[in-house]
Amino acid sequence: SLLANVGHCKIGKRIKIHADMALSESCRRYHPSTMPHYKLIYFDARGRAEVTRQLFLLAGQEFEDVRLSKSEWPQHKSEMPFGQLPVLEVDGKQLAQSHAIARYVARQFGHAGKTPFDEALVDSIADQYKDFDTEVWPFFAVLLGFEKGDLEVQLEKTFAPARDKLFTFLTKFLERNGSGYLVGDSLTWADLLLAELDTYSEKIPALYEGFPEMRAHAGKVRSDPILKKWIECRPSSQF
Template sequence: MTSSTYKLTYFTVMALGEPIRWLLSYGGLQFQDIRLCHEEWEAQKNKSPFGALPLLEIDGKVMHQSVAICRYLGAVVGLSGKNAWENFEIDIVVDSISDLRTKIATYNKLPNSSQTRAQLRLALLNETIPFYLNRFEKMASEGYVANGKLS
């Protein structure tokens, strides 16, 4: 049996590429970790499926969409649910984290001098982030956020 070859392409920051790196590392899957600066990416962007990163190439097949990649790798390394309900519970957590990330990203994209940015910062720090973190903490009260096991 031959093992697959993995090649992750992402920017020089952690962000959306980091959960993919964690899953590959957790599973002991050797991978080429290609980190591009924005200028390097701009030169290659039109060759990708939707002009976005991260990309994970597995045995020459190019995958995109970070959450879909993580779901796939979760199954490969044994971290997915054992049935549709358990996968649904994992998806709830993943999508909730994505919602929080989107709210933070919206703030980060506003100009520094924007009054809206200042107001959004206060709302994030005093309302949004505590709201999400309190709920995640409640979900993890027994040690895991889904299914009572690492997932």
């Protein structure tokens, strides 16, 4: 295995990533002395595994970041619980579905919400984001070259209405909460999920048009020193 960390970002297809940083006070409560071995399996992309990667980095928790190529995937597909990725292995036990994985890791390291009600609010935002993700897929399929089509038409008819709906809802969360985060007074995995959209801001210049609060939210989340360093040197990928 190649070794990578947010300080050096030596990247390979099958790597161990660790953050050489002290755990925050909020994380220590969720960080037992003997930690399991974590292996995150996904494609060589940010995609549906990126939030979980960021959660591990924020916690200072070493994990194995296995990135399968398209040619490697068919031989491993039958090994996965639902025949899809991502999959998280915890001491060899498999957990599938991206939101279930992110929620589990967030709970382990204190980024799921500080109260049961806050956890439910975070989950509700993640579920709403999943609806958005489904709605905008026709646009991203064209943007990323998976399908042919008129990108401007998809932007206007598919992406913009879904973006407006989601961002209007979440702006209200930010205004009511008042901390700069979507829920509570600290970062949760819902914040990471939404802020990762900022990756597309160069390809979608109007991403935050009419929603300055969402732009500020992404800036706040991505200004975290650990995340900032990771974003600067993480493996480049189309999505």
